Amino acid sequence: MAATDDGDAEYVDHPLLAPGFIERREYQRRLADTAVDDHTLVCLPTGLGKTTVSLLVTADRLHGVGGTALFLAPTKPLVQQHATFYRDALTIPDDEITVFTGEVRPDDRAELWAESRIVIATPQVVENDLIGGRISLSEVTHLTFDECHRATGDYAYVYIAERYHADAASPLVTGMSASPGGDEEAIMTVCENLGLHEVAVMTEDDADVAEYTHDTEVEWERVTLPDAVIEIRDAINEVIVDRLESLKELGVTNTTSPDLSQRDLNRMRGQLQDLIDADQSEGYEGMSIHAEVMKLRRAVELAETQSVESLRRYFERQRNAARASGASKASQRLVSEPKVREAMRKAEDFDDLHPKFRQTRVLLAQTLGIGGGERVIVFTESRDTAEALTDFLAESFDVRRFVGQGDKDGSDGMTQTEQGETLDAFRAGEFEVLVSTSVAEEGLDVPEVDLVLFYEPVPTAIRSIQRKGRTGRQDEGRVVVLMAEDTRDEAFFWISRRREREMEDELAKLKGVADEMAAELDDGQTALDAFDDGGDGTEADGGATAQPGLAAFGEKGDDEGDDGTTADPDGVVAAAEGDDETVEIVVDQRELDSAIARDLSTRDGIETRLETLSVGDYVVSDRVAIERKTVTDFLDTLTGGDRSLFDQVGDLSRHYARPVVLLEGEGLYEERNVHPDAIRGALASLTVDFGVSVLRTEGEGDTADLLAVLAGREQTTRDRTVSVHGEKSAKTLDEQQEYVVGAIADIGPVTARALLEHFGSVEAVMTAREEDLLEVDGVGEVTADRIRTVVGSDYS
Numbered sequence: 001m002a003a004t005d006d007g008d009a010e011y012v013d014h015p016l017l018a019p020g021f022i023e024r025r026e027y028q029r030r031l032a033d034t035a036v037d038d039h040t041l042v043c044l045p046t047g048l049g050k051t052t053v054s055l056l057v058t059a060d061r062l063h064g065v066g067g068t069a070l071f072l073a074p075t076k077p078l079v080q081q082h083a084t085f086y087r088d089a090l091t092i093p094d095d096e097i098t099v100f101t102g103e104v105r106p107d108d109r110a111e112l113w114a115e116s117r118i119v120i121a122t123p124q125v126v127e128n129d130l131i132g133g134r135i136s137l138s139e140v141t142h143l144t145f146d147e148c149h150r151a152t153g154d155y156a157y158v159y160i161a162e163r164y165h166a167d168a169a170s171p172l173v174t175g176m177s178a179s180p181g182g183d184e185e186a187i188m189t190v191c192e193n194l195g196l197h198e199v200a201v202m203t204e205d206d207a208d209v210a211e212y213t214h215d216t217e218v219e220w221e222r223v224t225l226p227d228a229v230i231e232i233r234d235a236i237n238e239v240i241v242d243r244l245e246s247l248k249e250l251g252v253t254n255t256t257s258p259d260l261s262q263r264d265l266n267r268m269r270g271q272l273q274d275l276i277d278a279d280q281s282e283g284y285e286g287m288s289i290h291a292e293v294m295k296l297r298r299a300v301e302l303a304e305t306q307s308v309e310s311l312r313r314y315f316e317r318q319r320n321a322a323r324a325s326g327a328s329k330a331s332q333r334l335v336s337e338p339k340v341r342e343a344m345r346k347a348e349d350f351d352d353l354h355p356k357f358r359q360t361r362v363l364l365a366q367t368l369g370i371g372g373g374e375r376v377i378v379f380t381e382s383r384d385t386a387e388a389l390t391d392f393l394a395e396s397f398d399v400r401r402f403v404g405q406g407d408k409d410g411s412d413g414m415t416q417t418e419q420g421e422t423l424d425a426f427r428a429g430e431f432e433v434l435v436s437t438s439v440a441e442e443g444l445d446v447p448e449v450d451l452v453l454f455y456e457p458v459p460t461a462i463r464s465i466q467r468k469g470r471t472g473r474q475d476e477g478r479v480v481v482l483m484a485e486d487t488r489d490e491a492f493f494w495i496s497r498r499r500e501r502e503m504e505d506e507l508a509k510l511k512g513v514a515d516e517m518a519a520e521l522d523d524g525q526t527a528l529d530a531f532d533d534g535g536d537g538t539e540a541d542g543g544a545t546a547q548p549g550l551a552a553f554g555e556k557g558d559d560e561g562d563d564g565t566t567a568d569p570d571g572v573v574a575a576a577e578g579d580d581e582t583v584e585i586v587v588d589q590r591e592l593d594s595a596i597a598r599d600l601s602t603r604d605g606i607e608t609r610l611e612t613l614s615v616g617d618y619v620v621s622d623r624v625a626i627e628r629k630t631v632t633d634f635l636d637t638l639t640g641g642d643r644s645l646f647d648q649v650g651d652l653s654r655h656y657a658r659p660v661v662l663l664e665g666e667g668l669y670e671e672r673n674v675h676p677d678a679i680r681g682a683l684a685s686l687t688v689d690f691g692v693s694v695l696r697t698e699g700e701g702d703t704a705d706l707l708a709v710l711a712g713r714e715q716t717t718r719d720r721t722v723s724v725h726g727e728k729s730a731k732t733l734d735e736q737q738e739y740v741v742g743a744i745a746d747i748g749p750v751t752a753r754a755l756l757e758h759f760g761s762v763e764a765v766m767t768a769r770e771e772d773l774l775e776v777d778g779v780g781e782v783t784a785d786r787i788r789t790v791v792g793s794d795y796s
Helices: 026-037 050-064 078-091 106-115 123-131 156-167 183-193 227-249 262-277 281-305 308-323 329-336 337-349 355-370 383-393 416-427 460-466 487-512 514-532 589-593 596-601 631-639 643-653 674-691 700-717 733-742 751-758 762-765 783-794
Strands: 002-005 007-014 040-043 068-072 098-099 116-121 141-148 173-177 196-202 216-221 376-379 399-402 431-436 451-453 477-484 584-589 606-611 625-630 660-664 693-697
Touching: 026 040, 026 050, 026 196, 040 050, 040 183, 040 762, 050 068, 050 078, 050 098, 050 141, 050 173, 068 123, 078 098, 078 116, 078 416, 098 106, 098 123, 106 123, 116 123, 116 631, 123 596, 123 606, 141 156, 156 173, 156 183, 173 183, 216 355, 216 660, 227 308, 227 337, 262 281, 281 308, 281 329, 281 487, 308 329, 308 337, 308 383, 329 337, 329 487, 355 376, 355 383, 355 451, 355 477, 383 399, 383 431, 399 416, 460 762, 477 487, 514 584, 514 674, 584 589, 584 596, 584 700, 589 606, 596 606, 606 762, 625 631, 625 643, 631 643, 631 660, 631 674, 643 674, 660 700, 674 693, 693 700, 733 762
Parallel strands: 040 173, 040 196, 068 116, 068 141, 098 116, 141 173, 216 477, 376 431, 376 451, 399 431, 451 477, 584 606, 625 660, 660 693
Antiparallel strands: 002 007
């Protein structure tokens, strides 16, 4: 790429780049040159143009190779930001640079994909489209993974990278991060998961990078908790000590200190799981106590480090959870414990603010008033705190909040449009203070700020680096961390400091051994390629090797009737794996939480299609649909009074001639303290009463194998087509009445039936007095009071 001179600045000259737009920086060019040649991890400090490096590679690939470029970013605001940058920087028409997020209809995405030269998307959307067969990566010639340190475990990046390397005709991958991992092993894991062969690192110590960076001063401000907050904390800690005494008696801990580490708690949980695996009932009791300790520790953390208002909201959510149908014993014990109730009362009576609120206001006044600054970002871990802090600061400053979308606890979030408008207004100087949760940490191009304020320390090096990257790009910036004395804040601060130093050291080391790591990655890829070639006789896609002698069972027998119902041993096993025929499996959208659909979509000879199924979780033919239940889910239906499984199975059997319930997991008779005959009775009911076949699998991999066999048997051996049937059957009048009564205060279907049998109608239940309600079996004082409260209270 050539350079053009425009006054004091030089700009990159390329047929696909807008003239005079991309400033020529030597370090970006060097990184791009490396990334053009091979699959590369690009490491560059925040704010120094990682996206520009990817843009240069994309322009080179589209001009020289053609095809489509795909750019993945973890959040919707990031996707919108990158799309704006690409449209401004490239000469490609704007309508050929497409944004894919969940707000774009799936059918529209399929059409847009075919018309686009560049697609910028969240990974979950692309993952779903790949599983659903709506898009293909075969023509993608450059794939960028932004914030690629996320490429671990089950995150969508890992699956997409696997599909890309398998499907693309001319693949090239660029991974980008300012903080790829805490150690060499973590960085190697990211590289292996994304198929990266090269590591290109630039640090602020490099001469051609240093001229674009400035020192970021990190300070910390200590605050002292008021006595009232300490009293609330100490009351909760007393309960923690009591619960730890119980766990000590079980032999899973030697300490009863409420300040024990998360590592200690994780170790305890592991020992309790060992007790459960050994079929000792104490393990279940201990696990419930452990869950209560975790909830109590969260309450202490909110009181110490956030605000009493955050604690009040947390307590309210716990109260609601304890009242809900099927509430855990941990939740119920927590809200009924006298010391916790006393802490709740004190929190309700507390009418002051956490001292961090006032300290935040002082620091903002110093920066924006005395210091003549223009912009400040305040980061906090808690959305509750972000909302309360925004209200508080608005009395003195022009401030807006910046949070993600609504959460499961009902907190109001921001739409993608609102997020974009807020950032645009901040860049334009329309307000001076942005109060943000973690949504603004990763890579968002917010303007230069005079102060980044951490409301609490961040115990994760990656997030700390991301936050500090928001300042100090063109001028010296300031970072302040607030710490409440003698609280978890101090521990988190030192953990963050240690981990950040480790990452800085690791990046420096990474730069020094980049060539060596690249060689290791190449060696690993060579070995993987050899394995994929099936040199040991196994299949490259990880599927089971076809066993000798089973191929004959895949042939269609002569004695099958026209309706396919005659028992036929020739149909027991699907056609041999080597068969060229492709089968289709329809997957319910809600099954994407498991890895089964991803697994199936990577297998040769299987096409997956995503639907929102009215009945069943998987459909493999016009007569076979499968309802999948884990052992845990199945046992929940027996212990919690929830009959939804039998409702689902009833719908399934009414719409499909060969319904299947697939029971996944081990420990059916050991996992819970449920009498074996109760389990056998439920299985018998499914088979005898509903005519359903109940099949067992060991885990998700085994489930995927079984689904593949079922689909092959139906579509290849039996020559049946895939058909998604009707809708759930309408509820009977009795079922509707039970539904209405069961919804009162979440009392559930069992109590609803008891109430209706006693009173005779929904109306009579609604008008019953509390003393009359108490006459019903299974209705105690708490339930009766809740029913009367819900039915008789004014609606506000």
